Amino acid sequence: DAMVIQNPRYQVTQFGKPVTLSCSQTLNHNVMYWYQQKSSQAPKLLFHYYDKDFNNEADTPDNFQSRRPNTSFCFLDIRSPGLGDAAMYLCATNLGTVLGGKLFFGSGTQLSVL
Amino acid sequence: ILNVEQSPQSLHVQEGDSTNFTCSFPSSNFYALHWYRWETAKSPEALFVMTLNGDEKKKGRISATLNTKEGYSYLYIKGSQPEDSATYLCAFIADSNYQLIWGAGTKLIIKP
Numbered sequence: 001d002a003m004v005i006q007n008p009r010y011q012v013t014q015f016g017k018p019v020t021l022s023c024s025q026t027l028n029h030n031v032m033y034w035y036q037q038k039s040s041q042a043p044k045l046l047f048h049y050y051d052k053d054f055n056n057e058a059d060t061p062d063n064f065q066s067r068r069p070n071t072s073f074c075f076l077d078i079r080s081p082g083l084g085d086a087a088m089y090l091c092a093t094n095l096g097t098v099l100g101g102k103l104f105f106g107s108g109t110q111l112s113v114l
Numbered sequence: 115i116l117n118v119e120q121s122p123q124s125l126h127v128q129e130g131d132s133t134n135f136t137c138s139f140p141s142s143n144f145y146a147l148h149w150y151r152w153e154t155a156k157s158p159e160a161l162f163v164m165t166l167n168g169d170e171k172k173k174g175r176i177s178a179t180l181n182t183k184e185g186y187s188y189l190y191i192k193g194s195q196p197e198d199s200a201t202y203l204c205a206f207i208a209d210s211n212y213q214l215i216w217g218a219g220t221k222l223i224i225k226p
Binding site: 009099101102105106107 | 118123150156158163165212
């Protein structure tokens with residue numbers, strides 16, 4: 001089945017140690033999103049790609065970077081994780097040609113920072 | 115700043131009872147409203163995409179209504195079952211930039 005896959009499901013890193021989260025999709029959607037979600041809070045959009053065009057939210061810290069080497073894959077790099085970066089990270093996709101179209105999500109990566 | 119509020123934050127419901135909860139959003143610049151269900155350890159899944167004032171959508175025992183003029187949507191679950199336990203998220207889309215503005219969700223727990 002076509003889907004959005006995130007690995008790993010759980011990631012533990014040390015304070016200040018770089019970490020990369022990955023997302024892949026078989027839907028051939030041209031838009032990919034990275035969200036950060038902390039408990040009982042609304043998902044916070046970090047950035048999104050429309051094809052290769054990168055769009056960074058104004059309040060996304062410089063500590064967070066992203067790469068999209070091809071349509072199928074997108075990576076979230078956290079250069080120096082702090083304790084405040086512990087959260088669920090969700091990847092999502094949609095067909096950008098449909099304005100306001102529904103998102104297809106991965107099951108998320110729960111990041112812990114020790 | 116556009117704000118989306120969901121209430122209640124959490125809800126315990128006895129199995130078999132019906133329930134509903136609310137998503138409030140700006141009443142101007144409306145383009146669409148989404149509802150998602152997020153079960154533990156699974157992917158959030160779209161339930162409804164609603165675009166017209168007065169819309170009513172239904173999927174099995176779950177239905178939703180939309181009032182864009184007053185800025186709210188209700189999600190109803192009839193005859194709650196344990197598998198309905200999840201966090202229900204809504205997202206508002208404005209016609210200014212078509213980005214999703216999320217609520218914090220309502221966490222629903224069904225008690226057997």
